Amino acid sequence: MWLRIAIQKKGRIGERSLDLFKKIWWKIHIDDRTLSCKIPELQIELLLMRDDDIPWFVEKGVCDLWIVGSDLIQETHTNVTIVRKLWFGKCRFSIAIPGDSTIHTLSDLQGKTFATSFPNILQSFLDTQHLQGTIITMSGSVEIAPSMKMADAIADIVSSGNTLIQNGLKEFHTISDFEAVLIQHTTVFDDEKKNLLGKLLMRIDAIIEAKKYKYIVMNIPKTSLSTFTELLWGIDGPTISPLTNEQMLSFATVISEEKFWENIEKLKALGASGILILPIEKMIF
Ligand code: AMP
Numbered sequence: 001m002w003l004r005i006a007i008q009k010k011g012r013i014g015e016r017s018l019d020l021f022k023k024i025w026w027k028i029h030i031d032d033r034t035l036s037c038k039i040p041e042l043q044i045e046l047l048l049m050r051d052d053d054i055p056w057f058v059e060k061g062v063c064d065l066w067i068v069g070s071d072l073i074q075e076t077h078t079n080v081t082i083v084r085k086l087w088f089g090k091c092r093f094s095i096a097i098p099g100d101s102t103i104h105t106l107s108d109l110q111g112k113t114f115a116t117s118f119p120n121i122l123q124s125f126l127d128t129q130h131l132q133g134t135i136i137t138m139s140g141s142v143e144i145a146p147s148m149k150m151a152d153a154i155a156d157i158v159s160s161g162n163t164l165i166q167n168g169l170k171e172f173h174t175i176s177d178f179e180a181v182l183i184q185h186t187t188v189f190d191d192e193k194k195n196l197l198g199k200l201l202m203r204i205d206a207i208i209e210a211k212k213y214k215y216i217v218m219n220i221p222k223t224s225l226s227t228f229t230e231l232l233w234g235i236d237g238p239t240i241s242p243l244t245n246e247q248m249l250s251f252a253t254v255i256s257e258e259k260f261w262e263n264i265e266k267l268k269a270l271g272a273s274g275i276l277i278l279p280i281e282k283m284i285f
Contacts, residue, residue, distance in 0.1 A: 002038070002045040003196040004063040009035075009048040013180045016088040017067040021046060023281065024203045042203075043196050061185050064193060065200075071157065071178040075118045080183040083197075084204055087211055089180030091159045093121060096169040098146045103153065106173060109133060112152040115145030122155045125175045143167040202284070210283040216260055217252045218267070218275040225249060227270060231263055235285075254280065 007021075008014030022028050025039045030048070037046045047063060055076040057063050066080075069089050073080060095114070097103045103112070106129055113134040116122045126133050136151055143163055145151040157178070158164060158171060182204070189197060220228050229238055234253035241250040251272075260277065267275070 001192050001196070002043050003065065003193060003200065004045045004047060006047045006049055006054055006057055006063040006066045008051045008054070008068070011051065013051070013067065013069050013089045014048070016086075016180065020067075020086070020088075020204070020207065023207055024200070042199055044200065058183070058185055061187060064184065064189070065197070066183050067180055068183065069178050070181050071118060071121070071176075073181070073183065074176065074178075075120050077120070079186055081186060082181045083184045084182040084201065084208070086180040086182060086204075087208060089178070091157045091178050092174045093118065093155065093176045093178060094158045094171045095153050095155050095173045095175065096143075096158070096164050097153045097172045099168050099170055101152070101172075103172065106131070109153065113150070114153050114155055115142045115151035116155040117142055118155060121176065125155075143169060203282075206282040206284045209285070210280040212256055213254050213280050213283060214257045214260060215252065215254055215278040215280055216275065217250065217278070218272045219243060219248050220251045220273075221271040222247055222249050224270045225251075228267070228272070231266065232259075254283075 007017040018028070018030060021039070025041065028037060028039070030037055035048055037048075038044070039046070049057065051068060051072060054066055054068050055072065055078045058066055058078050058080055065083065067086065069091075070082075071093060072078075095109070103109060109126075109129075110131050111133065113136060114122060115136045115138050117138055117140065119135045119137045122135055136145065138145065142154045142156045144167065145154055147168060153172065154169065155175065161171060164171060216232065225240065228251055232238060232251075232253045232255050234255055238251050238253040241252075243250055257277075
């Protein structure tokens with residue numbers, strides 16, 4: 001039995017999904033012509049497909065799991081269970097307007113024309129705001145619509161915001177946040193598939209967990225050891241090693257990056273030096 005997982009063949013989420021599976025199983029080799037690939041150790045079969053086709057495959061139950069952007073699920077109203085929210089593909093779906101637009105408040109959107117590739121999400125938003133508008137559906141290059149006088153505003157995915165700026169647009173209102181998600185069809189897995197899914201999730205969780213933490217190594221004055229230990233306890237306490245300089249110790253710990261930056265001034269004031277911050281690839285508790 002194989003656990004079939006569909007990922008996008010191209011695009012931002014496709015590349016990051018492949019990176020995820022390369023971290024799980026380093027022997028994966030995929031080139032432009034690859035449409036499927038097996039991970040025998042985990043009984044996983046990866047299928048690479050166009051993202052437009054994925055909702056159809058979900059509905060038909062052709063695959064067991066899929067990695068897609070949550071925008072696709074919201075837009076197509078596909079009936080699925082989100083198994084894991086992943087850390088990549090984060091973006092927002094926003095209304096953007098020309099720099100010199102007379103639209104200043106949400107109510108100014110009344111009666112306007114919008115260009116978008118996500119008509120259903122936009123329509124739901126307009127409905128909840130009790131606004132009427134005309135929606136022009138485009139499959140891409142939505143940002144060009146206002147300058148072509150086709151639309152007063154657009155609703156599109158924004159990440160850095162550079163595409164908007166390049167097209168003389170400014171972000172006006174965020175409708176929703178999106179990210180890549182691992183989804184499962186609503187049908188229940190039998191025990192064998194549940195077991196395969198468990199093995200996969202253990203590996204994905206190890207990567208998700210590792211993203212939150214950093215491995216920190218630094219030299220500290222021996223006299224401040226108890227203060228450093230209290231501040232940066234880590235998982236089961238820090239690793240302490242002697243240095244040639246007998247007044248100093250090497251202090252290694254695993255802590256969240258946030259906690260590290262919260263304490264950096266204090267650590268330096270206490271005499272920490274030679275601080276190394278290293279990424280962690282996987283973390284299994
Ligand atoms: P940016 O210039 O970084 O704001 O990117 C905006 C353009 O990239 C838009 O045309 C979006 O459709 C596309 N884009 C950005 N982020 C994503 C994402 N996470 N998933 C799919 N498309 C995206």
